[in-house]
Structures are given as structure tokens and as C-alpha cells.
Amino acid sequence: MNSTLRWFRKCLPNNGFRMITKPRKPIIYRSKALAAAVVGSGSVCLAHFFLFNHAEAVEAVPVARGHVYVVGDIGGTKSRIRMFKSDTEMDQETLLASKTYPSQEYGCLTTILQEFLEDNQEIIKDGGRPRTCVLAVAGPVDLNRVYMPNTNWNLDGEEMGQKLDIPKVVLMNDFVGVGYGILGMKKGDCHVIQDKPCNPRGPIVVFGPGTGLGQAYLTYDRKEYTVWPSEGGHSDWAPRTNEEMRLWHFLKTRIRRTMRAEGKKVEVDHVSQERVISGSGIADLYDFFRGEHPEFVDPNIEQKMNQMDKSAVVSIHGGRNDNFLCRMAMEQWARSFGQSVGDLALTYMPTGGIYIAGGVAPKNLQILKETEFTKWVNAKGRLSKTMESIPVFVVKEETPVGVIGARVVARRVLRDMYPLDNIHAESQPSNRQESELFLEKQYPEILSLHDDFGGHP
Numbered sequence: 001m002n003s004t005l006r007w008f009r010k011c012l013p014n015n016g017f018r019m020i021t022k023p024r025k026p027i028i029y030r031s032k033a034l035a036a037a038v039v040g041s042g043s044v045c046l047a048h049f050f051l052f053n054h055a056e057a058v059e060a061v062p063v064a065r066g067h068v069y070v071v072g073d074i075g076g077t078k079s080r081i082r083m084f085k086s087d088t089e090m091d092q093e094t095l096l097a098s099k100t101y102p103s104q105e106y107g108c109l110t111t112i113l114q115e116f117l118e119d120n121q122e123i124i125k126d127g128g129r130p131r132t133c134v135l136a137v138a139g140p141v142d143l144n145r146v147y148m149p150n151t152n153w154n155l156d157g158e159e160m161g162q163k164l165d166i167p168k169v170v171l172m173n174d175f176v177g178v179g180y181g182i183l184g185m186k187k188g189d190c191h192v193i194q195d196k197p198c199n200p201r202g203p204i205v206v207f208g209p210g211t212g213l214g215q216a217y218l219t220y221d222r223k224e225y226t227v228w229p230s231e232g233g234h235s236d237w238a239p240r241t242n243e244e245m246r247l248w249h250f251l252k253t254r255i256r257r258t259m260r261a262e263g264k265k266v267e268v269d270h271v272s273q274e275r276v277i278s279g280s281g282i283a284d285l286y287d288f289f290r291g292e293h294p295e296f297v298d299p300n301i302e303q304k305m306n307q308m309d310k311s312a313v314v315s316i317h318g319g320r321n322d323n324f325l326c327r328m329a330m331e332q333w334a335r336s337f338g339q340s341v342g343d344l345a346l347t348y349m350p351t352g353g354i355y356i357a358g359g360v361a362p363k364n365l366q367i368l369k370e371t372e373f374t375k376w377v378n379a380k381g382r383l384s385k386t387m388e389s390i391p392v393f394v395v396k397e398e399t400p401v402g403v404i405g406a407r408v409v410a411r412r413v414l415r416d417m418y419p420l421d422n423i424h425a426e427s428q429p430s431n432r433q434e435s436e437l438f439l440e441k442q443y444p445e446i447l448s449l450h451d452d453f454g455g456h457p
Contacts, residue, residue: 067414067421068096068124070113070133070166071406073177076150079103081116082403085127086414088422090184090407096123103151109135110160117164131417132168133161134410136177136402140229144171168413174402175214178357179206179227181405182218182395183426189399190355191365194374194392200428202351205344208358209281209337213274217348224427227405232344233274237336243292247332250288251275276336279360282311285329296324319366330367337361337368338376345390346380353391353429362397 066085073080083097097120101112113133117124124130137155139146144157161169172180182204204218204225213233218225239248251271259265275281290297301323304313317323318330345354361368378387395401408426415423 066127067131067418068127068129069410069414070116070130071403071410072113072133072135073174073400073402073406074109074135074137074148075103075174076138076148077103079106079109079112080403081113083116083120083123083130084407084410086411086421086423088424090411090424090426091186093407096120096127106151108153109137109151109155110163113160113164130164130166132170132410132413133164133166134170134172134406134413136172136174136406138174141171141173141176144169146171146173168417170409170413172406172409173216173229175206175208175216176227176229177402177405177409178208178214179204179216179218179405180408181357181399181401181403182206182355182429183225184404184408185395185399185401186430188396189401190393190395191362192391193356193368193394194377194388194390196389196391198353198391199351202353203348204352204429205348205350205354207341207344207354207356209277209279209356209360210358211279213272213278214358215344217350218352220352220428224425232347233278234272237271237273237276237340240339244332246292247276247285247288250291251284254284254287273336273340277333277340279311282314282329282333282360285332286310286314286325289325289328289332293325293328298323298325301326315360315364315367319364330364331371334364334367334371334373335376338371338373339379341392342377342380342387345377345387346383349386350390353393355393355395357395357401359397361394365394368394 066087068083068085070081070083072082079101081099081101082095085094085096087093097116099116099119101115103112106112117130135155137146137148138150139148146155147153148155155171157169157171161167201220201222203220206214206216206218206227208214215230215232216227217230218227237248239245248271252269255271255275275284301313301317314326314329317326321327341354341356344350374392377392378384380387411423412425414421415425
């Protein structure tokens, strides 16, 4: 590395170097004396050096024209569709149209999209036909195809593109969409739970208790982050105490009864994390403690549960700490939640951060604080100190992380389709406190290179 720089200095003693760490606009340099060097480690481009002596700098004219694109967050109950016009930066883009459709009232998703496009014909006449459509859907996607059991929809991205006259329709799992959404979030979109510096190139984990228990992880390929799906929410929940062993047996018995009622084979030797940590798991936790301590049953609370969502009632009164059984259920939820997050951290070593999404965690932040959530995340014996160094965030409830993720992917598609449009696709989160320590340990050549020229990474 240093020998390369010395060679350039020796060959070009009368010329100065300028470091360009993140050029905002492409620059064209014309000169017979022009020289350039790109110094790399693997496929990571570390710095660009331009020789300016006798060089005439001509700023390139931006060619971004803007392309209309459609994104959607598609669930079993609602389908949220939005239309944007692309710009070089995502936060400068214009929202052209937005509408939410009741999924159950439509025979297929293509019909919803056709209706959406038809309703916005004037916008399309003005800005052009959408060039891509990216849809985050509730189901496992394979080869751009997915079956959504809650709506009985069979979706094929290629077929949809032909019917909608959109060149590229991309289907992705809804939690993969959440993973990409992490890359497009800004400061203020998250609550910081464990405030530690991030490795700017380290793995990232996304964990999301909601109706189910979604998981995904992100890896950096020396250019940008890629999101990978996971079904880790269905891995075993591990009881640690005698009380939790009784809870495990209680849940297993309940699962067996449910399967019998549905006419399925009864071979249950597995209680997943989802059964405990998801939204529906909270109601089961209450029922367990109700059986353990029947003397604390409150008829008023029971009546509320008949009128409202049971898990919501448990969460509200557990948070207020005005009902013993609700509080016990929420404390057990928080402990099991923390242990599962810690297990995930051991598996992936996410030095880039753990992001907790979904609808349950942001509604129960106070419980997480009062039950010392991070204590249970970090309680991993000899590796407890390692766990304490990993940053943990909770995505705010009002942050539309799934839609943001679909936009990030759509912008990547447009970037590849129209490379001259100078679209800056989001490559890593911008809401993190990044650490030079990680760079010094893993990429020392970056810091030494910047030190030579008085810069900072």
C-alpha cells in the first residue's frame, strides 16, 4: 500500500494529490498530464487520487431524469401501495400517489395494482409508465414467485410485469423488506437500547416480534449490504427454570389440542420461540400464569379480554403494573425475548447492530427498560462481555420500515437499469454511531492511507 503511494510521489514530484472520499457529482478531468490511481483491498475501493497540475476540471452535467416506480407492503389484511419518482437521493424523491386496499376483497394482487395504476393515469401521463415495481409480501419467495396462504394468492413477478406493462416486478419476503428498510432509515427512526459503536462493515441482524417472529440478517460485500431471509423464529425456545419447564409443557399441550381440533397429526415435541415472543404468545403467557396463580384473576380484566385483543390487554396492564398476572406475563415475555436476541447475536456476531422491528417491541419499551432487557441479551456466560459490545436498536412504531425497504430495492433496480442516472442507492444504515476501532482492527490500510493525507474515514 505505502510503496504504491511512494511510487506515485516519486514519479510525480511536482504534483499534488487530493482525496475524494465520496464525490457527489461525477467529474471529468482533461489533461495530457492526468494520472489516477485506485488503491484497493480485495474489492473495496479505498481511495481515488487525481493529479491536477495543468488539468482542466469539467463538471459533468447530471443526467438524472427521474423514473416512476411503485412499491408495496402486502399483507393478509391490507395492501399498501405507493408510487414515487426517482431522484439521485431517496429523501429528495416525490411521493406521487398512495392508497391502502383491503387484501381479502380482491381475487389477486395484480387486480389491486391495475386499479391503482388506472386511478393514477394522469400522473403516469405526466411522469411516464412505472419502470419497476417492488413488493414486500407475507410469504416465502422463491425465484420471484410466492404463495400467500392468508389471501390464497399465487404470485409470479414475471407474469405480473407482463400484465401490468412494467419491465421489472420484484417480489421479496416482507421481512427481507424490513432488512433493506434498515439501510434507508435516518437518525431518529430508532430507539437506542444498547448504545455501542458499530462496525461499519459488520453483519447486521433484524429481529421482529409481531403476529409471528420474523428474522433476517445482512452481510456487507465490500460494496453494499445484502439481506438474507431466515426462519430462525421457528427455532426451539429453551426453558431455564422449573417454572419455564412448566410453561414449555403448557404450550406443548395447547399446541397439541389446537392440532387435534384442526384434524392434523399430533406429533409435537417442539415449542418455538415464536410461541413465546410473538404477539399471540403474550396471550398464551397470560393463560399460563392464570393457571399458576388463579387467586389473582381479575374479572374486570377478563371482561376486557372478551371485548378487545387479549394480547393488547395483557400488554397495557402489564405496562401499567396494575395487574399481577399481566405483569408476570410481560416480564416473562421480556426475559425470553432478551435471551432469543442474545442467541441470535451469538449466531451471527452482528457487530453492525441488532435492529428490533415489528409491532410488539416499540409498544412495550417501558417494560423492556424495567425488566433490564439488555441484561438478558448479554447473559451469555463467558461471552457476556462480547455481547455487551454489540449495539441494539428498536425501530420506532411510526417508521414505515417495510415500505422504505421496498424503495431501497427499487432504487437498486433502477440504478442497474439506468446507470447514467446517478442514483445513489442506500448501501448501509445512516443512523449508527460508527467506530474507527473496527476499521483499525479489520482494515488498518484504510486508516494509514487517510493518515498519510490528513483525512478521516
